[in-house]
Amino acid sequence: MEDKDFKKKLAGEKAAEFVKDGMVVGLGSGSTMYWTIKKIGEQVSEGIAIQGIPSSVQTANWAKEFGIPLTDFSKVKQVDLAIDGADEIDQNFDLIKGGGGSLVREKIIDSAAGQLIIAADDSKLVKALGAFPLPVEVVPFGYEIIKEKIARLGSEPVLRSQNGKAFVTDNGNYILDCLFSEITDPKKLHNLLKSMVGVVETGLFINMTDMVIIGKSTGTEILHKSRQNKN
Ligand SMILES: O=C[C@H](O)[C@H](O)[C@H](O)COP(=O)(O)O
Structure with missing residues (x-):
């Protein structure tokens, strides 16, 4: 596995640890989310009861493959936690998303969520947004x-x-x-x-993110918004 993919895996799997029994979970899209969805699938097979709302056809397919029960906005009006990837993350936790083309459904889900966790490899951290189209x-x-x-x-x-x-x-x-x-x-x-x-x-996701989980070659780092704002 390439270094970047390893970092995505670390961040994606770590994010799954924040999923708790009984939650409605927004499932983001992209290669980092693959690892989150796979890990959540393992948690489901171990007995936690959650419902996922997928942000793309690809994510829905992975969720089905890994045994995650799915729901939609005709049945639930609130998402407890959304986990998603990003293409760029700035110092205010504002994001560019949509590299995989799933930005609309992601934004609907992420903005309906009580908490939004972004998981990404360390190449996604930037001083200012915009180098990514x-x-x-x-x-x-x-x-x-x-x-x-x-x-x-x-x-x-x-x-x-x-x-x-x-x-x-x-x-x-x-x-x-x-x-x-x-x-x-x-x-x-x-x-x-x-x-x-x-x-x-x-694809600009402004003032939505609560926590960022960064995958590095040495492990994961969790960045909290409040701490980030004080720096
Ligand atoms: O439309 C795609 C999404 O916004 C993804 O979350 C974003 O592109 C990051 O994808 P990846 O985890 O594959 O780098």
Whole structure:
């Protein structure tokens, strides 16, 4: 296993330790979450009773494979704990997410959660967001217009593609990957993008994260928001 994958595994498995009996758990998406979901599956087989809400088709498939009972928002209105990955984490615990294209469902689940834990390898920690191109989910109709509007904000949006075709999200939409290099005011940028007709959601997750679990070659480090803010 590569060093980065090992770190993801460490962080992902550690996050599963915060899942307790009786919880409704939001299940994030991505390769780090694979390890969390697998570990939660082991806990379920040992007897804890939880219900998971998956943030992508891929996550739902892994959850089924590992025996985690699933639910949805027609049955539950509240999520006790959400665990998710991230593409970038800044010093305020603001995030860029959506590298795998699951940002909309992730944001719905993460914002409904009483607590949000982010698990990631140490390469995801950044001083300022923006080196990772910001994923913006847009409706396919007229996406060309949104692309031009975003370009006027100082980015060169790229329509995400897969196997030579436009990548389509679980919600039937497109993703524009927008490189801004450095995002000085994440909230302002998010609001500007969200005000454009046809933008469904941005990958900026602002003021949502309670705890970050970082996987390093030496083990895991847990960062708490309050402590982080004092530094
Ligand atoms: O859409 C994908 C999600 O936001 C992922 O949580 C994020 O891209 C991190 O993925 P990974 O754990 O594979 O680095």
